[in-house]
Amino acid sequence: xSAWEVAEERARAVIDRPDHRDLxxxxxxxxxxxxxxxxxxxxxxxxxxxxxxTVHPLYVVSLLRGAGGAGPCEFRPDGMYRDExxxxxxxxVRLMAGGQEVRFTGEVxxxxxxxxxxxxxxxxxxxxxxxxxxxxxxxxxxAERGTLARVRERFIVR
Amino acid sequence: MRVHxxxxxxxxxFTPDAVTLLRFGAVTRNAHRIHYDTGFARSEGLEGPVxxxxxxxxxxxxxxxxxxxxxxxxxxxxxxxxxxxxxxxRLVVSGTVGAVDPATGRVTLxxxxxxxxxxxxxxxxxxxxxxx
Numbered sequence: 001x002s003a004w005e006v007a008e009e010r011a012r013a014v015i016d017r018p019d020h021r022d023l024x025x026x027x028x029x030x031x032x033x034x035x036x037x038x039x040x041x042x043x044x045x046x047x048x049x050x051x052x053x054t055v056h057p058l059y060v061v062s063l064l065r066g067a068g069g070a071g072p073c074e075f076r077p078d079g080m081y082r083d084e085x086x087x088x089x090x091x092x093v094r095l096m097a098g099g100q101e102v103r104f105t106g107e108v109x110x111x112x113x114x115x116x117x118x119x120x121x122x123x124x125x126x127x128x129x130x131x132x133x134x135x136x137x138x139x140x141x142x143a144e145r146g147t148l149a150r151v152r153e154r155f156i157v158r
Numbered sequence: 159m160r161v162h163x164x165x166x167x168x169x170x171x172f173t174p175d176a177v178t179l180l181r182f183g184a185v186t187r188n189a190h191r192i193h194y195d196t197g198f199a200r201s202e203g204l205e206g207p208v209x210x211x212x213x214x215x216x217x218x219x220x221x222x223x224x225x226x227x228x229x230x231x232x233x234x235x236x237x238x239x240x241x242x243x244x245x246x247x248r249l250v251v252s253g254t255v256g257a258v259d260p261a262t263g264r265v266t267l268x269x270x271x272x273x274x275x276x277x278x279x280x281x282x283x284x285x286x287x288x289x290x
Contacts, residue, residue, distance in 0.1 A: 002215055030185060035180040038216035039172040058234065062212035065187035078198070079189040093200050095190070097211030099238035099281070154238075 003091040007157050011123045018119040019083075023141075024066030028110035031055040034062065049108070052065050055108040060141055061100075061151050068115070072125030085155045086120045086135060098134060098154030105147050112143040121152075133157040167253035167267050170221045172178060176208055176245045182213055208242040209249070218269050221251040222285035225267060229290030233264065236244045237283030243273040249280060256284070263288050 001009075012024040028048035035045035035056040062083060076082050082089040108114070121135035141153040170211040174182070179193050190209055191198040199207050207277050222232045243249055253269035264286050 033181070037178060037185055037214060038220075039174070039178070040216075040220065044224065046287075056237075058216055061185045062215070067186060074190075075189060078202075079195075082189060096242075098282075099236065100215060101234070101236035102215070103234045104232065106209065113167040117164045 003093045004131075004133055004157050005055055007091050008123060008125070009087075011120060011133070011135055014086050015123065016118050018117050021116045021118065023060065023063050023116060023123040026060065026067055026108060026110050026112045026114060027067065027138060028055070030067065031059045031108075031110065034059045057104055057108070057109060057149075058102065060108050060114050061139075061149050063101055063114075065098065065102065073141065074109075085157060088124075088157060094158040096156040098156045099152070101152040103150045105149060106143070106145070108141075108143070108148050112147070112148075115142050116140065117142075127145040132158070161246055161255055161258055162279075163255050163258060165255040167221055167225050167255065167269065168253040169250050170224055170257065171248060171250040172219060172220075173219050173248045174213055174243075174245065176207065179207060179209065179213075183208060186210070186212060188212075189268060190215050191281065197217075204242055205244055207245045208259045209247070209280075211237075211239055211266050214243070214249070214271060215273060215283075217249055217251045218281065218285060221253065221269060222267055222287050226265075226287040227290035231288045234286040235280045235283065236285070237269070237271070239277045239281055241273070243271075243280045247273045249273050250276065251281075265289060 032046050032048050044052045045056050098132050117140045123135045126134045135155045137153045141149045179280040216239050219235045229269040251271045253267050257266040267285045273280040
């Protein structure tokens with residue numbers, strides 16, 4: 001069995017099993033740096049001192065971890081988190097992002113503590129000459145006052 | 159502002175270089191080596207370090223937000239990666255209005271991101287906005 005076939009078997013075994021992450025508390029300074037790194041120039045996104053400052057809507061859904069970061073044992077040799085792409089921990093497979101669908105349902109504010117519910121919902125074999133796996137992960141981002149965003153993210157595993 | 163199907167979405171552009179990718183990776187806690195390690199990226203079959211998916215999404219979002227105007231809102235944004243974009247590549251997102259729902263005011267934008275010399279489709283996407 002090839003590594004990606006092992007990944008497929010493992011991934012199929014965890015379909016519809018949710019896990020939860022705490023992304024910590026949103027800091028205005030981090031959100032502003034995110035906006036600057038993304039090429040934004042509006043002070044409403046880049047200057048936490050601006051009276052109309054808002055957290056960039058894609059900031060929280062782009063976070064792979066919160067401000068606390070991760071320990072050395074949480075990384076794969078390729079630099080990805082071991083638990084980021086279901087079924088791939090410890091396997092010599094190539095990982096790529098396939099795209100995202102983001103639906104905003106609330107405004108993220110500085111000071112929000114963000115929780116994420118992640119669940120693998122689909123595993124597909126794709127490609128003919130060079131087959132690969134397409135994994136679909138659905139994520140729900142919430143703060144105390146309710147749901148902020150729903151995301152469907154796809155990962156390519158070769 | 160009156161909006162009609164087929165109306166162009168004005169282009170927005172960004173050229174994320176190696177420094178940009180390092181900053182973006184740091185603030186999102188993304189340590190995947192394909193984004194900063196040239197040797198590793200090549201070992202994965204890429205020409206060099208590539209732009210993060212979320213950064214493509216940010217450019218899609220910016221195009222939608224600019225179209226919606228200062229009082230507008232982006233309700234949804236989505237993108238599918240079609241080809242990797244290398245660090246230092248000029249990326250341009252443009253598009254057209256795909257649908258207008260007069261009952262809800264929701265406007266759907268069909269978006270595309272070009273890289274390379276403008277001849278490579280890096281992403282295709284869609285956004286739903288409420289106009290100002």
